[in-house]
Amino acid sequence: MQGLHKYKFGKEEKLKSRKGIQLLFASGNKLNQFPFRCLWLRVPADEGVRLAVSVSSRNFKKAVHRNRIKRLMREAYRQHKSILFERKDSRGIAFVIIYTGTEMPVFSQVEKAVKTLLEKISGFINEPH
RNA sequence: ACUAUCAGCCGGCCAUCGCUCAUCGCAGGAUGGGAGGAAAGUCCGGACAGCAAAGGGCAACGCACCGGUUAACGGCCGGCGCCCCGGUUAGGGGUAGAGAAAGUGCCACAGAAAAUAACUACCCGAAAGGGUAAAGGUGAAAAUGUGAGGUAAGAGCUCACGGCUUAGGGUGGUAACACCGUUUGCGGGUAAACCUUGCGUGCUGUAAUGCCACGUAAAUCAACCUUGGAGGGCGGCCCGCUCAAGCUGGUAACAGCAGGUUGAAGGGUAGGCAGCAAGACCUCAACAGUAAUGUUGAGGCCAGAUAAAUGAUGGCCACUCUUUUUGAGUACAGAAUCCGGCUUAUGGCUGAUAGGUUUU
C-alpha cells in the first residue's frame, strides 16, 4: 500500500482540520531550516502522516505568488516524503512548514531545503532520547 | 510603416510524475471536466435567504437636463444646454447639469464700500442741510453694457441697440430645448455651506439560512420589574398599536417564595450535508432599432474547492535581453454564492474601421 502511494500526495495526507492546526501552533516542536520554519507533533497512529503548508501574506502580498510557493513546497514534499516513512514506531506525525523567506524561490532551492528538513525530522523521531 | 477605437488569443507540442471534481468499477484503476478580462478594488445595482409585515409623522440616506434601454442601477446609448480647442467655418474633446428671484450663513488681504452702498468727489446753498453716483481705485468678484438725450450736477430718468430675467403666446420637436414677437423687471458669488423642491429607499448579509451529529448550565452575582408593568416587536426617533412574567401574609408600607428582562463573569461547540453550480448562461445566424438593446431560430453544457485543486521536471520550437555559446526571461495577475456595470493594473500578436504623412 505504501509503496504504491510512494509519490502521491492526496487528500488523506493533508492536514485540514482547524482544530489540529491550532493544536500544532499551540504545542508543536519548533525547527528552523532556512528558508523554512517547521512545527511538528506526534499524533496517534490512525491519523497517519499529515502535512500543511503556509506562506505569510505579509511577505508575499499577491495571491498568485503564495500559490506558486505552496505548490513548489508540496511538489518537493511529494518527491521526498519516503524519508519519513522509514521510521521505527508506528505513531503518526502532524506538521506544518512555513515559508519565511522574502524572495521568490526556484524549485531546486526548495527541494534541497525540504529534503534536509525531512531528514532532520526523521532523525528526531527515530532517536527520541 | 504610424496613431486612435473595437473584437479575439496568450506562449505551442511531446514525455514522465502528480492534484481536484464527476461517472464507471469489489479493487488496482480507466475516461472526461478543471481560472480571468480583469477572478482584483468592494464603488454601485440586483437575484437569493432570514427577520418583521396595523398604521401616521419626523429624521436619515441616495439621486437630480431630456428621451430611450434594462431584472435593476449612480451604468449604457442617443439628443439638449454649457465650457475648451480649432484659417474661431467644418469639426473634435470635456461636462456630479434642479433651485441663489423662499430663507440663513460665509466671502481673508486690499478697498470708501463685499450687498438695507458712499471715502475722495460732483451740484444747489451764506450756512445748516439737501440732491447724486459719472470719475478715482482695490480685488477673484463693485451694483445691466455702449451711445444719445436730459439736468444745477447726475441717475434706466428717457430713448436706440444689446445682455440677463418674469409671465403668458406662436412655430418646430415625444421632451430637454431652439427661434419669433409681446410683456415684468435689473436681484454679485457660493448649494462638492446649511437648506428648499421633486423622486426613491425596510434591515442584515452565503460566516445569510435550514437540517443532522456532538457537547453543556439545570447553576452564581448585580440591577429593574410582575397588569399603575421591567422589557420586547412594528426600519432610527416620537405618537399610536401590540406582546409580555403572581401567589401567600398584612389595613398599608412591606416581607417571603416564585417568575420575567438586562448585564457581568463563566461554560460548550467550532464537525458533516444542503445552500452550491442549467443560468437576466454561452456560440452562431436572421430580423427590429442611429445606438445601447431586444425578439426569434439552431446548437451546446462550460471549475466547484473548504488551511482551499487547476501543478512540477525535462526536451524541441517562437520571441526578447546578454558579447557568440552558455545563461536569464516570456504582461497584469489566481475562482470562493451567483449575475449586470464602474474603476484600477496590464506586455505582445492577429483582424476590422477611421485619420493624415511618405513611396509607387
Added chain:
RNA sequence: GGCCCCGUAGCUCAACUGAAUAGAGCAUCUGACUACGGAUCAGAAGGUUUCAGGUUUGAAUCCUGACGGGGUCA
C-alpha cells in the same frame, strides 16, 4: 467573503466650522558655554499635507476615484 477606520517634517501629534508664511515636542546640523563631552542657551534646515482629478477667487480641510496601512466577524 462581508463590514468599519486611518494616512501631515526622520518619529509622535496639532491645525479639519476653507483664507494665503502648515505649528509644537523629540531627533539632526551650526554656534556659544567647557580642558573634552553631557546638560543648557541661541539659531538653522527639514513638507508636492499618500497620489490623481474636480468644486471654489482660494483646498491639508469639501467631493470623487486610486494607493497604502490597520481593525472586526461564526
